Amino acid sequence: PSQVREELIEKYPAKVAKKRNKSIIINDPETVPEVQANVRTVPGIITQRGCSYAGCKGVVLGPTRDVVNITHGPIGCGFYSWLTRRNQTKPETDADANFITYCFSTDMQEENIVFGGEKKLKVAIQEAYDLFHPKAIAIFSTCPVGLIGDDVHAASREMKEKFGDCNVFGFSCEGYRGVSQSAGHHIANNGIFKHMVGRNNEIKEGKFKLNLLGEYNIGGDAFEIERIFNKCGLTINSSFSGNSTVGQLENAHMADLNAIMCHRSINYMGDMLETKYGIPWMKINFIGAESSAKSLRKIAEYFGDAELKARVEEVIKEEMPKVKEVIDEILPRTSGKTAMLFVGGSRAHHYQDLFSELGMTTVAAGYEFAHRDDYEGREVLPNIKVDADSKNIEELKIEADPELYKPRKTEAELEELKAKGLEINSYEGMMKQMMKKSLVVDDISHYESEKLIEIYKPDIFCAGVKEKYVVQKMGVPLKQLHSYDYGGPYTGFEGAVNFYRDIDRMVNNPVWKLIKAPWQKTADSEKESLSASY
Ligand code: CFM
Ligand code: HCA
Numbered sequence: 001p002s003q004v005r006e007e008l009i010e011k012y013p014a015k016v017a018k019k020r021n022k023s024i025i026i027n028d029p030e031t032v033p034e035v036q037a038n039v040r041t042v043p044g045i046i047t048q049r050g051c052s053y054a055g056c057k058g059v060v061l062g063p064t065r066d067v068v069n070i071t072h073g074p075i076g077c078g079f080y081s082w083l084t085r086r087n088q089t090k091p092e093t094d095a096d097a098n099f100i101t102y103c104f105s106t107d108m109q110e111e112n113i114v115f116g117g118e119k120k121l122k123v124a125i126q127e128a129y130d131l132f133h134p135k136a137i138a139i140f141s142t143c144p145v146g147l148i149g150d151d152v153h154a155a156s157r158e159m160k161e162k163f164g165d166c167n168v169f170g171f172s173c174e175g176y177r178g179v180s181q182s183a184g185h186h187i188a189n190n191g192i193f194k195h196m197v198g199r200n201n202e203i204k205e206g207k208f209k210l211n212l213l214g215e216y217n218i219g220g221d222a223f224e225i226e227r228i229f230n231k232c233g234l235t236i237n238s239s240f241s242g243n244s245t246v247g248q249l250e251n252a253h254m255a256d257l258n259a260i261m262c263h264r265s266i267n268y269m270g271d272m273l274e275t276k277y278g279i280p281w282m283k284i285n286f287i288g289a290e291s292s293a294k295s296l297r298k299i300a301e302y303f304g305d306a307e308l309k310a311r312v313e314e315v316i317k318e319e320m321p322k323v324k325e326v327i328d329e330i331l332p333r334t335s336g337k338t339a340m341l342f343v344g345g346s347r348a349h350h351y352q353d354l355f356s357e358l359g360m361t362t363v364a365a366g367y368e369f370a371h372r373d374d375y376e377g378r379e380v381l382p383n384i385k386v387d388a389d390s391k392n393i394e395e396l397k398i399e400a401d402p403e404l405y406k407p408r409k410t411e412a413e414l415e416e417l418k419a420k421g422l423e424i425n426s427y428e429g430m431m432k433q434m435m436k437k438s439l440v441v442d443d444i445s446h447y448e449s450e451k452l453i454e455i456y457k458p459d460i461f462c463a464g465v466k467e468k469y470v471v472q473k474m475g476v477p478l479k480q481l482h483s484y485d486y487g488g489p490y491t492g493f494e495g496a497v498n499f500y501r502d503i504d505r506m507v508n509n510p511v512w513k514l515i516k517a518p519w520q521k522t523a524d525s526e527k528e529s530l531s532a533s534y
Contacts, residue, residue: 001026001437004455008441008448016042023442029432034380037442038371040179040389046446048342048368048466051175053077055184055369057140059265060192061171063087063216063241064249066097068134071105072121072152073142077175078105086218086483089243097134104128108144117150125159129166135246136196139170146174167246169195179389180369180443182264182345186393189268192240192249193396197273198404200250206235208303211255213269213281214262214346217242219488224495225286231315232296233308240266253277256408257302259284259295263427264345264370274425275398278407280414283427288353289323289496298422319493326497327357330504335359337459337507340452342444342467343481345370349430351462351481354490354499360507363456364439365430375440377429450474459507475515477506 005024009017022036041047050058053071058081061069071078082103091098106124108117121139128137137159139152152170160168173187215222222242229236237255238248258270258281270281282302284295293316300312337360341348348365355362372380409417414424431440441448446467453461453474461471462481471478479485479502487502489495 025440035375049180052177052184055181056173056188060188065089067136077142136167182369185265209237210257211238214266219484221491224489224492262346286491287350291353341365341462366441
């Protein structure tokens with residue numbers, strides 16, 4: 001692998017090579033070497049990353065159906081974040097609000113850039129209020145808003161006071177706020193915590209109430225988790241933010257546990273809910289049948305109720321045989337194959353579980369925008385250098401609420417749970433689970449992806465839509481782990497079966513071996529590939 005690393009960076013100018021070298025790591029699950037992460041992409045390099053606005057509006061706030069999300073900016077930002085992320089939602093009745101299908105934007109023009117856009121923004125907020133009377137309106141700033149200095153917060157406050165019955169708040173999530181989407185996650189967490197959490201004191205029915213954090217219902221993933229939780233007798237108090245509502249987010253402080261799927265995007269909320277209200281958080285993973293069973297057992301152990309534990313075992317016993325049947329059929333065909341995963345800030349880790357259930361090895365993986373803790377584990381947090389880009393993002397000062405702080409577990413109870421192997425308020429990251437000498441690459445560049453494919457010839461490459469067709473033209477199937485190639489769900493037990501079948505179809509499809517770019521084709525090789533296929 002050190003030779004591979006050399007090959008990946010040899011074409012770069014010396015300074016760039018030196019920098020990239022720190023983000024390309026040969027893994028050792030025992031020593032867990034340091035990965036350079038969450039730093040600026042070198043200009044000129046083609047990155048997979050997106051912007052802060054995408055992380056705030058598209059990712060964290062976008063999936064909540066009854067908030068009107070207005071993009072303050074030129075129309076492109078709103079348009080290209082309109083229904084592209086596949087976050088599904090299911091209103092309880094036809095009469096319930098669902099604004100996810102709409103694209104709200106102030107459609108800024110040159111005139112607004114020159115003379116200011118606040119007036120236009122207030123008109124837009126008024127129009128949205130008059131048309132829909134929503135519970136909440138959120139404003140998302142795009143790059144020009146920050147550059148010209150429109151005050152979206154003042155405009156929001158003014159309109160909120162004017163309406164009286166509609167919560168209006170803004171986000172300074174201009175695309176350039178941070179080095180990636182990740183900054184937008186943090187800004188979104190802060191805004192939801194400040195403007196929403198704690199406003200709804202409804203006590204929901206149910207004995208075991210938890211919030212599901214960092215699950216966005218892509219391709220219906222949250223629906224499958226809801227199905228399993230219902231069977232087990234677990235109540236989702238509030239979901240951040242797949243299939244969620246304003247009321248749910250406002251009620252988050254009423255749960256007894258925060259179960260975190262995507263650590264990267266929502267760990268801030270976990271910490272803040274713990275500090276202010278005394279609700280601990282626990283990392284779980286519902287990607288993979290074994291992982292789902294393990295996560296259910298962890299949740300049951302946390303609540304410590306014998307009846308719940310027994311129910312969870314029953315559910316696992318009911319669900320597993322269907323999964324086992326499919327895996328027994330597919331495993332002989334997928335076993336021994338290799339995968340590479342370069343996705344976001346959590347799926348490059350989670351999906352390794354599904355691949356190992358298929359008997360497949362992850363030879364290289366990396367995140368687009370995760371931080372060192374997502375690679376190396378949260379214990380490195382005190383050692384992370386806070387650079388100028390991170391300082392740019394507000395860190396809320398949270399204290400225990402004088403009335404509402406109520407530790408859900410005593411210190412002794414938490415210690416006991418930790419001794420049983422439950423990671424409370426902790427996450428061990430991706431690298432400890434990956435093979436020795438596998439490659440870990442942060443913010444992989446387009447060039448490095450191509451090189452890796454040439455060298456390793458993996459059986460499948462997992463990334464997003466920007467990579468998909470380039471990789472497939474190299475003769476390697478690409479599975480989109482963002483949009484799921486319009487499939488899914490992939491969570492839980494039914495999701496695992498969907499994934500096994502989709503991957504089987506891709507890695508065992510002979511069509512990939514027939515692909516040659518026109519310029520690579522000669523009359524002879526064309527004949528060869530044809531006769532090989534018949
Ligand atoms: Fe978390 Fe996500 Fe992801 Fe993410 Fe994303 Fe996404 Fe992703 Mo695309 S919140 S980090 S910012 S799991 S949108 S649902 S698929 S990059 S790996
Ligand atoms: C985003 C959204 C995205 C993009 C996916 C892709 C998603 O980063 O703004 O590049 O294919 O999941 O929709 O991550």
